[in-house]
Amino acid sequence: MTPSLHKRVTLGGIGFALLLFIALMVLESYFIQRVAQFYVTTRLEHDGETLLAALQPHPDNQSYELDASRIHPIYLRPFSGHYFQITLPGNTLRSRSLWDEPLNLPQDQALHPRVLTIPGPQGESLLVLIQRYTVGQDAVTIATAESLAQLDPLIRQAQIWSAAAASVLLIVLVILQYRWMSAGLSPLQELQRQLKELQQGKRQQLVLNKAFAELxxxxxxxxxxxxxxxxxxxxxxxxxxxxxxxxxxxxxxxxxxxxxxxxxxxxxxxxxxxxxxxxxxxxxxxxxxxIAGAQGLREKLNVRDEIIDLSTTLKKIHHHKAIDIVLDIAPGIIINADRQDFLELVGNLLDNACKWARQRVEISAEMTDGGFRLTLEDDGPGCDAAALNRISQRGTRLDEKNPGHGLGLAIAEDIVSQYAGELHFSSSPLGGLAVAVRLPQQG
Known part of the structure; x- marks a missing residue:
């Protein structure tokens, strides 16, 4: 099967668009997560600064405590998803929301502020911001955390909406590409149409007013x-x-x-x-x-009508034999050929059949998958096996094969050859010669 340029370019464009779409989805998912993380981190940073401001020296001046009035209520509700843990010299303060469960923070002394993800008191993922401050002469580490369980659905929803929007854009892009390709290949379609008209003899030259420079x-x-x-x-x-x-x-x-x-x-x-x-x-x-041949001026011919006229003429020419010419041709059989070529072909074959027939000539025609098929048979003496073998051999002229079936069949062979057809000889059930013609039909 011949590959289609339109199909190949369209599929290539769709493949490239899909790769671009996948890459865009991966990058978009990454950036959505980064934006969400930045938003949460900013809020955690603000909460950490609030906790630092709420941190007050204990009356014994040996430790620190938090001013409960300055702590957001969300840190007081158990397992609310918002937690903090303040590490002081000799003491650790935790939010009530942790319900006495410590945050599993790393013990290394990495640079701060530091953002990381750790498991929470209920096994959920927590985004933690660790910040280090100096209060008086004491080093204070404040870790504020927020559960991602509430944020993940929002991220997924944003990803779904962005994927839906990108899918719509992808479909629009594919449709536009298909139309652009169709418009871009329209000169080739016009060229194909003109070539067919040229082959049918309807034009003498190719003319494209909007042809590309490459054409x-x-x-x-x-x-x-x-x-x-x-x-x-x-x-x-x-x-x-x-x-x-x-x-x-x-x-x-x-x-x-x-x-x-x-x-x-x-x-x-x-x-x-x-x-x-x-x-x-x-x-x-x-x-x-x-002979015009397949490249000549072709027209639509009604096979039955043309052969009826020829039969009438040849009956008059061979009136002394009173030949009965029987037609088995459906009225709707139409072929594309030069009319003069067709009349010359059928006329020579029919004249040859009438010359050798005793009383009867049969003509049949049909359209097959291989094209147009015409068969002429007569009840004459026919040819023996040796003669049939000679006239069926390719590469020699028919008028040199058998003196009894000379120039008329030679002309028929030339016409059939010009149309890239086939001429076949055999013995007819009527007793004489059967000649079968097959002509491929184009456009």
Missing amino acids: EPLINETNHLITALDDRIGRHRNAIGNLAHALKTPVSALQQLAQSDACDPSFKQALETQLKRIRDRIDNELKRAR
């Missing part, structure tokens, strides 16, 4: 190639025509010589036979030169 060399070279091929075909046809017409004059002179009384009768008959062969060859070579 202009392709269009120009294609147009130059078309012009060169047309010129070459024209010269070929003219050369054949000129040669044929140039030969007609000496052939006519020889014909007059053959008809003169001075000519020996046996020589006269031999000369007329050879001159007839020359004239037939000239006429058929001219017909070959006129």
Whole structure:
């Protein structure tokens, strides 16, 4: 299967957008957590300063105590999720919310303030801010903590909303990319349409008004190639025509010589036979030169209507044999071909069948997966196995294979070859020759 440029670029863009989306989600989650941590840390720092201000010397001047009126009530409710622990020389003060459970703080002397996460009194994660102060001559360490159990749902909600917004943006980006790609490839679609019209003979050159600069060399070279091929075909046809017409004059002179009384009768008959062969060859070579082929002007042809007209004409030509031409062709079969080529093809095959038929010729046509199929059969003497083998061999001209089925079948073979089709010979159930033609159908 041929890969699609549109599909490949679109899938590549979607893949890149997904990678970008995943990276964005990871960074966004990290920054949301950092912002939340900064917010909580700022609040813990403020609470630590409040606790420092509430710290007062004990009346015995040997220790310190806290002014309960300056402590926030949330630190008084057991397991409220907000805790503090103040480490003093020879004493430790804890919030009532800890319910006599100590905070498991590290014992190292790292720089302060310090932020870390430790397990809380109920196993929940606590964000702890440790700050060190000097009160008088004493070193005081204040650790304020807040449970992340209440903060995690808010963080997850923020992450979900941000992921939803990013997903919507991703979908919009994919849709826009698809439309941009479609718009960007529209000149190629127009080029494809014009190439099909060119192949059908509906135009002579490619013209794209809004082509990209990258396409202009392709269009120009294609147009130059078309012009060169047309010129070459024209010269070929003219050369054949000129040669044929140039030969007609000496052939006519020889014909007059053959008809003169001075000519020996046996020589006269031999000369007329050879001159007839020359004239037939000239006429058929001219017909070959006129074959348009698959690259010619193609049109939609109703097969049944065209063959009915041909059958009527050939019945008149072979009226002395009273041949019955039977058609098995559905009315709706339409093919794309040059009309002159089609008439030449069917006409030669039908004429050959009528020449050899005794009383009956059958013609059938159908559309198959492989294209258009046409079969002609006659009830004539047919060909033996050796003759069928000779005329079925590829690489030699039909008019050189079997004298009984000469130039007409040769012209048919040339036309079928021009359309990349197949010509098959076999014995007919009627007793004569069966000729099957298959033509691929395009556009």
